[in-house]
Amino acid sequence: MIRVLLVDDETLVRTGLRLILNPAEDVEVVGEAGDGREAVDAVARHRPDVVLMDVRMPTMDGLAASEELQRRADPPKIIMLTTFALDDYVHRALRAGAVGFLLKDTEPRDLLGAVRTVAAGSAMLSPTVTKRLLTTFAETEQSEVEKFRRRLDVLTAREHDVIRAVARGLSNAEIARELFMSEATVKAHVSRSLSKLGFRNRVQAAILVHDAGLD
Known part of the structure; x- marks a missing residue:
């Protein structure tokens, strides 16, 4: 319930x-x-x-x-x-x-x-x-964009791909199909990425990707 x-x-x-x-x-x-x-x-x-x-x-x-x-x-x-x-x-x-x-x-x-x-x-x-x-509401100066991009440097290349897909609003199933991986793997990537970035949820990650100019 x-x-x-x-x-x-x-x-x-x-x-x-x-x-x-x-x-x-x-x-x-x-x-x-x-x-x-x-x-x-x-x-x-x-x-x-x-x-x-x-x-x-x-x-x-x-x-x-x-x-x-x-x-x-x-x-x-x-x-x-x-x-x-x-x-x-x-x-x-x-x-x-x-x-x-x-x-x-x-x-x-x-x-x-x-x-x-x-x-x-x-x-x-x-x-x-x-x-x-x-x-x-996420418009930023270029210097700020670079700062946001550096925050994403903690991610692996695959985690980077997954988080950018999250920022596009894709579900785990849609990401799995697009990136040719299982939903369980996508879920694991999302969880690890949020942990590395210090975020609670996907919305915060999506905002960061946007602020970094990568959406």
Whole structure:
């Protein structure tokens, strides 16, 4: 069972999300919060697997809450929610460890699919809006690009190939087919690469590849 926490300052939005998720046999909404501070407390209380987090809220916004949660030993998977296609600070949340980004007008089946995807340990890199965010908010000077490229030097040539494929939003199965290796081998490469880079998830690796100008 996937345990989900809903975080939004609008009761109507939380109610709508609950109505979408509750019918699923493998998903349980374990709690709600109206702002980021309540969300941090609710995570400690309910221990959700996935948090659907609004970006703009009073008291503490979703970005600050996401950053605080990522400092914990075992943070939940966080999907950022917003009304805006290009929110000013979502890239900051992705860097802090959020694993997805959805617009609030996302189709119900896609919302449910996103919850299942991140709960299974994958990142949401395929949606067009996420790619737009990575493109828009990861612009850097050339000197910074070189610095990011040097961070990737710790990877072997094969790990480098795999991480660049991850940055393109490919699943392990798709990477295996493209690079002619087994899914188990791909999974091992991804795990070792994230460990070497000091990252928690695939989104952070994808951002680094983009910042290095290699996507």
